[in-house]
Amino acid sequence: MGREGDSGGGGVQSVMRALQIMNVIADTGAPCGLSELATATGLPIATIHRLLRTLINAGMLRQEPDRRYALGSALIHLGDQALTMIAPLIRPHLATLVEALGETANAARLEGTHIVYLAQVSSRHQMRMFIEVGRRVEAYRTAVGKAMLAQLDDRVIADVYANTEFVAATPTSITSLDDLLRELRAVRTNGFATDDGEQEIGVRCVAVAVPGPPGTLALSVSGPTARINDSLVAQAVPLLQQSSSMIAAATRAAHTGLPAPRAHR
Template sequence: MVSQKNGAGSPRKARGRPRAWDDKTAQNTIKSLDRAMEVFEYLSEAQGKSLTMLSDEMQQSPATVYRILVTLEGRGLVEFDPVEQIWHIGPRAFVIGSRFLRRTSLVDRARPVMRKLMEATGETANLGIQKEGSVLFLSQVETHASIRAFFPPGTLSPMHASGIGKVLLAHMDEDRLDRLLSSVQLQAFTDRSITTVEDLKRDLTSIRARGFSIDNEEKNEGMRCIAAPVFDVNGEAVAGISVSGPTSRVREDGIEQLSRPVIEAGQALTQAIGGTVK
């Protein structure tokens, strides 16, 4: 690496950001870029939108939104379907997202553990972390069965209606848990969804006691999920590993038996990343 020197002859210290890096005021914000990212993020959450829909729902002018979309299209981040006249997230977005996943060894270390879990249970294995109050699915090993759960990498899901989400909530300290729950709405997705903080906390207490969580048709009717925590070197739950499948195979009377390989997978991945097994 070539080193640069200042006028005094001493090496110039490399900087990744200016001294006032923590200044988030308007002078350090590129408004047009910020607006473009709003459109990009909105489209990623609501796939398949026409220009009219995007501009109406985001309350932005069609001309502004169109310029943003065309610019993002040039980078492969979005793409346009000329037949349906709708916009989608483009393949380049997946490439960039995959680079984020490679920042940590968690995903790489998880693959053989998840593959073994899928083979042991016959159900789809999933890996997820907490991201801004939601579960972010990082990886999946699908079952060979025709009916199966599908959570592609990058999918976000509410924590209170997710096996991985609830197992992560169960191992949060009380203050952090209360802050997070105060900022989210416990939405009802099915008749089995947990919609009050009191009921959720009772469920979290049970999860801590038995070592695994259950999404019992709380997000999608006809689907169950069993999840266990993955701990880091400090003993904090940094991820969750799970199996999910239809209720016809993941029966209530088989949950206890199915939970054993899930817990073992959580422990195996904890050890693989140098964590502390609880």
């Protein structure tokens, strides 16, 4: 491992270990216990305990009543700023989707039981979708929301929606936790999510999650139901997956200083 405090790869050992712990919790998508963290990281319990105290004091983690550890509120500000900074990386990929499919492309993130739209490139059609960047919508009514929720365990979903009243915005909206869990299982199987007029009558949307921490980002293509037919959905899914992978790579590159992959034209 090199000198004490040195990771042997040009980094500080304690910082790398702290980041490792936070990444384990983020990738799990649920609070973790001390033994779970020890198993996942291979670090000694005493070391993990010391790092946990430091991270809690900094607001990066919090301890739940059942003594498990979850990501802390201090990370919200960092996440907000990170997503704001990568918005310019997202838009070229959305523009590529619009060019290929002719429909509006969107990017959104998950905030609790809501999604927040981060970026949009509009279709050139006279009748097209327009969603204000920054708008918050119930996640269970949207394709992007379901794509991100599907990355979480059913147990986590049940906890998140334990006290939520499902309100139907349209006749096709999801109205119960059981229906949501059934829908999310289908999303995991299919590799994409759809919204068939669940937020707004006459509007259809298809979405995939961007690889990375659950709920960080999802991309979608949306438009009138008459144009977003099954054939277009089949065409859109691989393009959305390709764009999502490129955005994930671009985000990693932005954090490491390496050149980012460019959107295909």
